[in-house]
Amino acid sequence: MHDQPGLRLALRVCAAAVMLWLLCAVALAEGISIKSAELTHTDGGYTLEARYDIDLSPTLEDALVRGLTLTFVSEFELVYPRWWTLNFWNKKLVEREAAYRLSYNALTRQYRLALGGFHQSFDNVEQALAVLGRVRFNPAVEDDDVEPGSVYIANVRLRLDTGKLPKPLQLDAIGSRDWNLASEWYRWTFQP
Amino acid sequence: MDVPAVKRTPLHIVRTSLISRGMKLLIAFILVLGAVMLYLLSTASANTALFAADLRMLLLLGVGLVLVLMALVGYQLLALRRRLKARLFGAKLTLRMVLLFALVALLPGALVYAVSVQFLNKSIESWFDVRVEKALEGGLALGRTTLDNMLRELAREAESMAVVLDEATPGQRARVLNNLREQGGLAEVAIFTSEGSPLAFASADAGALMPEPLPAAAARQVLLQQSYRQVRQESGEGLTLVVVVPLNTADGTLALQLTQPVAAPLAQDMSTVQTLYQDYQEISLARGGLKRLYGLSLTLSLLLALLSALVLAIVFSERLSAPLVLLAAGTRAVAQGDFSLRHPVRSHDELGVLTESFNTMTRQLADARATALGNQKQLEAANAYLETILAKLSAGVLSFDQDRRLRSANPSASEILGVDLNTLLKVRVDDWQARAPQLRDAAEAMRAAIVEARPELWEKQLEIKEDGKVLLLRGSALQVGSDLGFVVVFDDITRLLQAQRYAAWGEVARRLAHEIKNPLTPIQLSAERLEHRLRDKLQTADALMLTRSTQTIVSQVSQLKGMVDAFSQYARTPEMQLQNLDLNQLVRDVLALYEGHKPVMALALDDALPPVLGDAARLRQVIHNLLQNAEQAVASTTAARILVRTALESGNALLEVVDNGPGFPPEMLARAFEPYVTTKSKGTGLGLAIVKKIIEEHNGSIQLSNAGLAGAQVRIRLPLAAASVHSLPTPGSARVG
Numbered sequence: 001m002h003d004q005p006g007l008r009l010a011l012r013v014c015a016a017a018v019m020l021w022l023l024c025a026v027a028l029a030e031g032i033s034i035k036s037a038e039l040t041h042t043d044g045g046y047t048l049e050a051r052y053d054i055d056l057s058p059t060l061e062d063a064l065v066r067g068l069t070l071t072f073v074s075e076f077e078l079v080y081p082r083w084w085t086l087n088f089w090n091k092k093l094v095e096r097e098a099a100y101r102l103s104y105n106a107l108t109r110q111y112r113l114a115l116g117g118f119h120q121s122f123d124n125v126e127q128a129l130a131v132l133g134r135v136r137f138n139p140a141v142e143d144d145d146v147e148p149g150s151v152y153i154a155n156v157r158l159r160l161d162t163g164k165l166p167k168p169l170q171l172d173a174i175g176s177r178d179w180n181l182a183s184e185w186y187r188w189t190f191q192p
Numbered sequence: 193m194d195v196p197a198v199k200r201t202p203l204h205i206v207r208t209s210l211i212s213r214g215m216k217l218l219i220a221f222i223l224v225l226g227a228v229m230l231y232l233l234s235t236a237s238a239n240t241a242l243f244a245a246d247l248r249m250l251l252l253l254g255v256g257l258v259l260v261l262m263a264l265v266g267y268q269l270l271a272l273r274r275r276l277k278a279r280l281f282g283a284k285l286t287l288r289m290v291l292l293f294a295l296v297a298l299l300p301g302a303l304v305y306a307v308s309v310q311f312l313n314k315s316i317e318s319w320f321d322v323r324v325e326k327a328l329e330g331g332l333a334l335g336r337t338t339l340d341n342m343l344r345e346l347a348r349e350a351e352s353m354a355v356v357l358d359e360a361t362p363g364q365r366a367r368v369l370n371n372l373r374e375q376g377g378l379a380e381v382a383i384f385t386s387e388g389s390p391l392a393f394a395s396a397d398a399g400a401l402m403p404e405p406l407p408a409a410a411a412r413q414v415l416l417q418q419s420y421r422q423v424r425q426e427s428g429e430g431l432t433l434v435v436v437v438p439l440n441t442a443d444g445t446l447a448l449q450l451t452q453p454v455a456a457p458l459a460q461d462m463s464t465v466q467t468l469y470q471d472y473q474e475i476s477l478a479r480g481g482l483k484r485l486y487g488l489s490l491t492l493s494l495l496l497a498l499l500s501a502l503v504l505a506i507v508f509s510e511r512l513s514a515p516l517v518l519l520a521a522g523t524r525a526v527a528q529g530d531f532s533l534r535h536p537v538r539s540h541d542e543l544g545v546l547t548e549s550f551n552t553m554t555r556q557l558a559d560a561r562a563t564a565l566g567n568q569k570q571l572e573a574a575n576a577y578l579e580t581i582l583a584k585l586s587a588g589v590l591s592f593d594q595d596r597r598l599r600s601a602n603p604s605a606s607e608i609l610g611v612d613l614n615t616l617l618k619v620r621v622d623d624w625q626a627r628a629p630q631l632r633d634a635a636e637a638m639r640a641a642i643v644e645a646r647p648e649l650w651e652k653q654l655e656i657k658e659d660g661k662v663l664l665l666r667g668s669a670l671q672v673g674s675d676l677g678f679v680v681v682f683d684d685i686t687r688l689l690q691a692q693r694y695a696a697w698g699e700v701a702r703r704l705a706h707e708i709k710n711p712l713t714p715i716q717l718s719a720e721r722l723e724h725r726l727r728d729k730l731q732t733a734d735a736l737m738l739t740r741s742t743q744t745i746v747s748q749v750s751q752l753k754g755m756v757d758a759f760s761q762y763a764r765t766p767e768m769q770l771q772n773l774d775l776n777q778l779v780r781d782v783l784a785l786y787e788g789h790k791p792v793m794a795l796a797l798d799d800a801l802p803p804v805l806g807d808a809a810r811l812r813q814v815i816h817n818l819l820q821n822a823e824q825a826v827a828s829t830t831a832a833r834i835l836v837r838t839a840l841e842s843g844n845a846l847l848e849v850v851d852n853g854p855g856f857p858p859e860m861l862a863r864a865f866e867p868y869v870t871t872k873s874k875g876t877g878l879g880l881a882i883v884k885k886i887i888e889e890h891n892g893s894i895q896l897s898n899a900g901l902a903g904a905q906v907r908i909r910l911p912l913a914a915a916s917v918h919s920l921p922t923p924g925s926a927r928v929g
Contacts (some may be wrong), residue, residue: 019280
């Protein structure tokens with residue numbers, strides 16, 4: 001065997017690059033994407049209703065089944081745009097955050113979704129994710145927070161909180177697409 | 193100060209120190225930050241809640257610190273390189289120490305690192321045991337099976353209950369339900385509609401609320417005529433079994449739900465197993481991450497420690513070599529003659545001692561040099577003093593080296609010899625004659641004296657033929673250290689001799705005058721008395737003879753008296769009356785007395801002649817004497833001629849009397865000025881002597897020569913009034929007697 005080391009190395013690098021690209025493509029199919037988000041006026045304020053498609057990566061699903069608790073954070077912001085700062089330092093009027101904990105009980109073989117003290121059990125992960133994908137803040141914006149007629153920007157997103165993972169896994173999560181699950185910020189203008 | 197001009201301050205060396213104060217603070221800050229970071233990292237990997245969320249920040253901080261340290265080390269190494277290239281003193285030492293420190297830090301660090309990483313990987317791997325995993329999985333499976341069995345039991349019971357309840361009418365249902373519950377020992381039994389809302393229920397808990405509606409999944413199962421089983425986890429560790437079966441009554445399908453809690457110890461055990469299983473799985477999931485985390489922490493620690501060690505190594509090397517650099521600067525300064533640089537002693541170690549010694553040495557050197565300078569100044573002052581004395585000395589002083597080369601001469605020597613002796617410095621006395629012919633006599637005399645009378649003191653009187661000067665030379669060998677030399681001191685004793693001669697003649701003249709004058713009057717009186725007494729007694733012829741003889745005696749005596757008076761005059765001259773005189777006028781005044789005399793006196797007077805300073809009476813006498821001499825000289829000459837001339841010659845007034853008589857006999861020329869030296873059969877021989885004396889009293893000079901083939905020439909030089917004021921001797925100083 002008289003391989004040329006240089007050629008072999010080049011081939012390896014190419015292979016690695018292709019694999020990386022494929023992984024990225026797969027990873028792009030996974031993740032959280034927003035389906036809809038809207039603020040509807042109810043008595044005394046506005047209620048946020050957002051719907052996400054959540055697709056766990058195999059790594060995350062494996063981790064979940066092996067007993068890891070995944071914490072998802074749903075965030076909502078209402079900002080007052082400041083054109084004179086080129087929107088860099090907009091004034092945040094409202095910031096809301098909710099943490100959902102998704103876990104799996106190996107004994108009862110049930111998925112459990114908890115928000116604060118409340119929890120709900122599901123027989124399969126799809127059901128749990130479907131419920132997790134329906135985010136609702138009521139009220140998200142109080143009537144007193146906004147002035148009717150003004151134009152505001154509403155931002156919303158859902159993400160996996162890697163900071164709540166165990167330390168060693170956090171290290172894995174750094175820079176890994178498998179572990180970083182988050183929707184893009186979804187923005188829309190809102191005029192009360 | 194006599195400090196040499198080269199003064200390269202060593203300040204720039206000190207200032208280019210690698211580490212400034214700010215840099216030191218920065219290093220200290222980074223080191224503290226690194227220590228804190230490492231502590232946090234170690235606690236973070238122990239999975240405590242503290243700083244739980246900031247692992248990423250912590251790691252970034254660590255990497256940032258390492259980068260900053262690397263930059264610092266790089267900067268310092270670059271600075272060191274610059275210093276090495278500039279060949280600054282101490283840079284090599286610093287480099288060597290840095291390398292040494294780095295080696296000392298690197299070797300143990302790398303060793304500990306390698307061992308730690310190896311140990312870490314091994315120990316993490318050792319946590320994961322297949323048997324433990326199997327046991328945990330087995331335990332979990334056991335729990336699941338148990339729960340499944342219990343659910344199956346409960347389902348069977350529910351089926352049998354459903355059969356009983358099918359028969360019962362809606363009115364009997366509540367009672368039958370409670371009976372059945374009590375028979376089965378169940379916690380709660382409830383009947384729901386097919387949509388899932390509760391219809392009836394019986395509970396062991398008397399205060400129980402209406403049960404929750406059926407879950408959608410359960411309702412769907414019931415519609416499909418299948419049973420639904422679920423284990424519900426209540427808050428805490430409690431487990432509840434729930435079974436829902438269809439209940440086909442006459443008025444449609446209903447759902448029967450049986451609820452039974454799992455016995456608490458069992459539930460607890462199962463929960464424990466499940467928790468353990470989950471923990472184990474979590475750890476096994478995090479295996480790679482753990483290794484990476486520990487590895488990263490270790491690597492960061494190693495890098496921080498190594499880089500810190502390097503930075504500190506550079507700092508300490510700098511500190512260690514700084515005194516050496518200062519010492520080097522000091523040495524260089526001392527080499528250049530600057531002793532002012534003193535270094536503060538900061539440490540008490542050997543370097544401190546060295547610095548102290550160096551300072552002491554520098555101080556001693558400075559003191560020694562100050563002393564040497566002082567001595568040199570004293571010596572110079574002494575030399576200057578000596579030179580001043582030599583310069584003011586009227587005697588000429590010459591010194592020669594072993595080979596008779598002229599080493600030094602004072603100004604008086606040049607003046608006396610009439611040659612600038614500075615041009616003869618380093619010239620052998622043997623060769624002087626070639627360079628300056630007028631020194632022939634003096635040079636030969638000195639050479640001979642030096643050669644002949646080597647060590648002894650010698651003395652020699654020398655007459656220089658050219659200008660009639662008489663020198664008194666004294667000499668001696670001179671031993672200066674190992675150098676043998678000769679010193680010659682000489683005086684111009686011409687005047688002294690003259691003065692002595694004048695004085696002697698003055699004395700002789702005075703005595704002679706006295707001795708001669710005394711008998712003259714008795715002689716005259718005796719002669720006159722003889723004539724008076726004997727004239728009448730003698731006969732005419734005899735009387736006539738007597739008268740004639742007596743007259744002869746009287747006339748001769750009076751002539752003698754005149755001669756004696758002349759002697760006295762020569763011996764005792766009255767004080768001079770100096771005033772500005774017009775020499776031409778004086779000449780004309782005197783010539784007026786000679787009008788009508790036989791030889792014609794020609795005049796060639798320079799009208800532009802400035803006045804001279806002199807005594808009119810004496811100068812008149814001088815002119816008178818010269819004219820008389822000339823007149824007498826030309827008495828026997830046909831076509832006699834006398835020329836009187838005045839002129840301005842090289843800053844002096846010149847008076848010249850030339851005749852065309854026989855001139856001076858050669859043997860006379862040298863001694864013409866001495867009294868009683870004369871060519872005339874008649875005359876006192878004092879004329880020229882008096883002339884010479886008067887001229888010398890006027891600070892002038894007189895020169896006799898024969899003008900061509902025939903005739904004598906007398907040249908007199910007198911200083912001009914303006915120029916002679918200061919150099920004139922005090923009146924009477926040259927007076928003798």
